[in-house]
Amino acid sequence: MKNKGRVTLPTEQNFLKETKELIDKWGADAVRDSDGTELDKGIIELDTKVYKTYFVARGHNDFIKKHLEEMQQLYLMSKFNTATDKTLEVALMDGYYEEQIEPDYRHDPKKWWEVIDRTTGDVVATENWSVNKEDHTVNINNVEPFHEYTVSFLVYMKWDPTHMYNHITNDWGDAPHDIPFDVRQPNSQAYMKDYLKKWVKENPETDVVRFTTFFYHFTLVFNDLAKEKFVDWFGYGSTVSVSVLEAFEKEKGYALRPEDIVDQGYYNTAFRVPSKAYLDYIDFVQAFVAEQAKELVDIVHDAGKEAMMFLGDNWIGTEPYGKYFEKIGLDSVVGSVGDGATLRMIADIPHIKYSEGRFLPYFFPDTFNENNNPVTEANERWLSSRRAMMRNPLDRIGYGGYLHLAYEFPEFVEYIGKVTDEFRDIISHVDGSKPLTKLKVAFVSSWGKLRSWQYFMVSHALWYKQIYTYQGILESLSGLPVDVDFISFDEIKENGVPEDVSVIINAGDAGTAFSGGDHWTDPKLVGNIRKWVHNGGGFIGVGEPSAVSHQGRYFQLADVLGVDKELGFSLSSNKYFTETTTGHFLNRNRTDFDYGESMKNIYATSKDTTILDYSDGEVHLSSSTYGKGRSVYMAGLPFSVENTRLLYKAMMYAANKEDEYTTWHVTNANCEVNVYPEKGWYAIINNSMEQQKTDVYNGEGKALSYTLEPSELRWERI
């Protein structure tokens, strides 16, 4: 008999028969509409839950057009302008998209804007500049020739960025632009609640209100060629307004400067070590968002429906790992899953009844066309996310896009049938129990728990040359038999490393929020970590860990790591330690490591450093001991099955647990084993699309040989 449940399908009008067929084949128990599609009446009468997409702060142009003063705002910075004379004209809109934004002249620029001499960092006195509203320019007097100047100015955002993106991408022509509004403003505030109350009544067939999302879109600004100019999936740019700034000052007792938001043009991206002002600001917004979202969720609940949130688009302020999220009272969060780290980002969300992952590929023509077999991508995505699922399964999975496109690919339909069965099979075996865990690792950065599984991300799931080397750590961790925590520098400063943590990881390029920048000049941070490692903790550094030039060190934990980076200042000190140790636990079975972008000029600081990979005058992999503790340094860790193995071994080694490595262990790096002691199962997975032979060592270290078919998942009794 066919398994059923835990699967959500997109659907569309005039596709009832085929939808029923797919519901059956995939065991779906819920259907949903998409942006721009409507549910077929017939679907509503089936025995499936119905999700309906709901926009809070966009898609209500009739309302907002009467209250344009409540449009969402944004602080922007002009281009850098070099003065060649004693006066300078700055064109505000140079490089910006006039369809998206317009300068805010409603509020006094002299109060809310800032002109900065970027050569000195000084703010230009307001009497030295004036605004020309006709041509959107600022004229600055008494400038210093050959200094650069910028203007930080408030704008209105006239077009919701996601709507704009879809509109431009799909060439929707003269379709009206969704105008986003700020629910902090009085009319919007009242409207959003009244409308939802009305809406829940008018949509009795909807079981689940899928908020897409709440109030504030992540920062997405287009340029004058209508192309993406600035994107930060974590950005609070579009939460700004005069009223939030005024409310902030009232509550926190100090006013923010435009520069606190504009941040030299970096706009406080997640890669910037956050300032106190910025942390205060996002906390303030989060509290407001949670409070307001709760009111909407309450309306949904009062109507007897469930409230689900999409993790994306207007998600700013809702951070599911933040301290206010629980208050919202959501039933569920749904998000896009492309790999293990994004799966865990959804699956690990606390304080909800169930999580749902929208799997890839999307049913769009770019994948579903006659020249492509969508099974390939589906299989790859499933394999990379399944290993994370074995650690913490999602409660539901689903798909998106045009169902009729998927229907045209029978092989795909059949494959997804297997995937959905396998998914339900995992859930039924795991059954809420905790898989065996070898140790607990804490990833330390400026962001701590708030950005769990989101480190090194710029735009959701996009590849960047500067991040893949570090994102590999998260991707590897997502399926490894370890508990993963995320912890901030501030927490370690205050409370030290938590008792239950065996290993901490610090990774990233110097100066970023992930490596830590100036945090590392804080004696409490380095002192607490040193003490903890000295007492037996494990420290793993990747790239430029603990890096800031201070008091003769670049890596502030060079004493713990046994390596530092040569910046040129210490070239005069001979670097004698270059000999590689072979046959070490970490390089015994493998020597062809891949460090991605890698890191130059790393050298061992003493003869006690165990160098495990050295070439071209540089250390790439090493370990060191520090009191009772150990450290491992890696020049980079892009994702691969081999690097996953390396990270796993590095954690076991750093935790002084290499003896436990060979219990519940598979010899073939393409395979993994997970154990569910409460349920008496273990599962061996083949993460590759080829057949694999592997030995599996059980809890007593006894080996059994297995041959696994491509992508196979094998359940065995312990």
Next chain:
Amino acid sequence: MKNKGRVTLPTEQNFLKETKELIDKWGADAVRDSDGTELDKGIIELDTKVYKTYFVARGHNDFIKKHLEEMQQLYLMSKFNTATDKTLEVALMDGYYEEQIEPDYRHDPKKWWEVIDRTTGDVVATENWSVNKEDHTVNINNVEPFHEYTVSFLVYMKWDPTHMYNHITNDWGDAPHDIPFDVRQPNSQAYMKDYLKKWVKENPETDVVRFTTFFYHFTLVFNDLAKEKFVDWFGYGSTVSVSVLEAFEKEKGYALRPEDIVDQGYYNTAFRVPSKAYLDYIDFVQAFVAEQAKELVDIVHDAGKEAMMFLGDNWIGTEPYGKYFEKIGLDSVVGSVGDGATLRMIADIPHIKYSEGRFLPYFFPDTFNENNNPVTEANERWLSSRRAMMRNPLDRIGYGGYLHLAYEFPEFVEYIGKVTDEFRDIISHVDGSKPLTKLKVAFVSSWGKLRSWQYFMVSHALWYKQIYTYQGILESLSGLPVDVDFISFDEIKENGVPEDVSVIINAGDAGTAFSGGDHWTDPKLVGNIRKWVHNGGGFIGVGEPSAVSHQGRYFQLADVLGVDKELGFSLSSNKYFTETTTGHFLNRNRTDFDYGESMKNIYATSKDTTILDYSDGEVHLSSSTYGKGRSVYMAGLPFSVENTRLLYKAMMYAANKEDEYTTWHVTNANCEVNVYPEKGWYAIINNSMEQQKTDVYNGEGKALSYTLEPSELRWERI
């Protein structure tokens, strides 16, 4: 008839006949002794000048043993020591060589030493530490557990570093160690003059006193395994003493801290942006050295002899490009020449009657043995330095080592005969006239003129991975038809870029004295350069020019360069400009560039940047315009004939002079042409050891074809 003159030979005892033969074959007119060799009596009677090596502040153990309190001193820093408890013992000599140094307990450690908490940077109060002289330890109380501590302490240097190096390298057994002394001390001060007065009388056959060198050795400290621990050819470490510190305070009105010298353990290497205190200190030492050296030179002159200085060993404080050098009144400077840059370093020295280059290879068994043909190295060295000679010839050349070794290689003897003839031939054609120059380039760094031709050097002529990418610029410049100046950031801040400069170069890794570090936050520096480029100047940046994170830029001259470096903070800003321009003046004939260590994450800041080489998501070569001026960015420039050509073209392009590129121009990059208008000659050189065909364009841009034999130098009438 055989040319004669301008050549110096080393010689040795019991080798008279052969020496005469070589004097004849190489046209030598001077002979010299070496460290450890004595001149043969017979030599002295020949018609050649006699140079004699003279040590001022070493090699006088009979004297110094009676005044050990006048031994040379040094500030050293202990290792970093991590406290794990409330007290900490620091072993001062850990990692140091007891034969070389001993802690100075004569002067009160509480006054002259410093204990520093390197985790906070705070100085530990003197009441919290004590010295144990028996086992050379410092005991610190009330320490913060898991902070790192260092002790900066004064030591005596008991062994001259060059003598020590030779002793250890050549295994001289129990030969006594040359004890260096500080001529600032009263007995040493009197002794050095009295002894020289006596010596000049006792050495009537000596025509030239070759000071090897004056008073203070560059910093060279050995470790506990008697291997080099720290070497800085520019280091003032061994100029330190209590008396210089007291004299400094008296003259400058403030006292130096040990940390001003120890500098976090970096010891103010030439790669550190110098502090004001350090600049004051070296200026103070230079003034003293010049004054004292002058007194010795006067004694030599009064005895009717010439005074020559060796550029190396105890040369600290004499800097030939410094402001006090002229006062010394030397007749000559001699230094080791291995390539073009080291040749120019000697040849360009002002205020002397003649310069002399000691050419390589040294007549030592490592090169002169049955398995090696020394002609190969001699030929390579001659070719690389000859191109610099064409710009500014040395007045004399010479050789070093054991003459009998050279004599055993007849092919070598013959080859050097050709070289010495060619050298004299160059001098006779150039005859003191100035070669044609296309433009003047100024290399800007923290050091300016003081370290002319010495940028990026750690230890004289040694290769380091971190420097070759930048040293190539100097090597290329040494033979190019441009005037080369060296200028400091401070000079540009005060006076702007000099009128006669067409192009300035800023190169190096971020934060180094060469790139400039915090200098670039000074509005006067960036303002003056921007203004100058805007008015038509040319700016060439290599590696990380003008790099310091400040006000939204990493390259502070990103506006001039059209490129900046991504540190991770601006990943959210899309980087659209990636298209390469082909057929540009700089990449028209070549696209396979070599950037050495290169530079990651460089991106074009606007569409106006002309990208000339782009791959792997990075700009490697680009140009930009800025007002009437131009800039060129290069990711690195190791030396090669092709890169020399690239630099030359980049300078011509940056100076808006690409039209003048094809006058007096050779088409083959292995060849170069130099023109001597006053004398009516031009010279074409083949810098390779293969035959080369090339077109030569004359002053009217008319081409003539040439075929040059391997290494050929051809003189032609204009």
